Amino acid sequence: AQSVTQLGSHVSVSEGALVLLRCNYSSxxxxxxxxxxxxxxxxxxxxxKYTSAATxxxxxxxxxxxxxxxxxxxxxxxxxxxxxxxxxxxxxVTPSGFQKLVFGTGTRLLxxx
Amino acid sequence: GAGVSQSPSNKVTEKGKDVELRCDPISGHTALYWYxxxxxxxxxxxxxxxxxSAPDKSGLPSDxxxxxxxxxxxxxxxxxxxxxxxxxxYLCASSxxxxxxxxxxxxxxxxxxxxx
Numbered sequence: 001a002q003s004v005t006q007l008g009s010h011v012s013v014s015e016g017a018l019v020l021l022r023c024n025y026s027s028x029x030x031x032x033x034x035x036x037x038x039x040x041x042x043x044x045x046x047x048x049k050y051t052s053a054a055t056x057x058x059x060x061x062x063x064x065x066x067x068x069x070x071x072x073x074x075x076x077x078x079x080x081x082x083x084x085x086x087x088x089x090x091x092x093v094t095p096s097g098f099q100k101l102v103f104g105t106g107t108r109l110l111x112x113x
Numbered sequence: 114g115a116g117v118s119q120s121p122s123n124k125v126t127e128k129g130k131d132v133e134l135r136c137d138p139i140s141g142h143t144a145l146y147w148y149x150x151x152x153x154x155x156x157x158x159x160x161x162x163x164x165x166s167a168p169d170k171s172g173l174p175s176d177x178x179x180x181x182x183x184x185x186x187x188x189x190x191x192x193x194x195x196x197x198x199x200x201x202x203y204l205c206a207s208s209x210x211x212x213x214x215x216x217x218x219x220x221x222x223x224x225x226x227x228x229x
Binding site: 034036043046049100101104105106 | 117146155156157158161169172206217222
């Protein structure tokens with residue numbers, strides 16, 4: 001069965017600092033991996049996705065993630081945090097592009113001035 | 114174009130009552146998913162429809178939960194005899210068939226269900 005683990009339910013950074021949100025996955029088959037962002041009282045918005053093409057994936061709003069098979073990781077990074085990045089971030093996995101997403105427990109990103 | 118829409122946005126119901134939640138997927142999307150987001154359980158898959166195939170109901174928590182999709186478009190999630198533990202945000206998503214690398218699911222804003 002596929003699963004994801006997100007380390008840290010809360011991450012706090014200062015504006016302008018590096019953002020690093022961790023995600024490790026477990027999958028018996030090559031996975032498809034996603035990062036979604038959720039702003040308060042809104043649905044989920046796709047940030048980026050890995051679908052077995054390039055291992056370094058660039059997404060919206062300056063975020064990127066690197067798929068590392070040897071580490072079973074798909075960590076999300078952004079070089080410089082913005083106040084508007086404050087939200088909850090979810091890592092998700094699916095064994096194919098057309099089945100259910102299995103989500104991590106989420107990481108709330110707090111950005112201070 | 115229009116995204117996934119859900120109605121109502123908020124629903125307050127008394128314990129024991131039945132509720133229906135509606136999802137309108139993006140036009141042309143053949144796959145439709147329901148998820149539940151609650152404080153205790155995080156984001157959980159409930160059910161998945163793909164075209165005319167039998168739905169994947171493996172995530173439905175009990176037989177009080179059911180869903181249907183009419184005409185390959187609109188879907189309704191029904192919860193019978195609601196319980197307080199059903200209180201959650203119910204999210205609907207839809208997606209294209211896989212073509213190229215278009216695998217993302219597009220989410221609606223959710224329906225917040227409160228059972229009193």
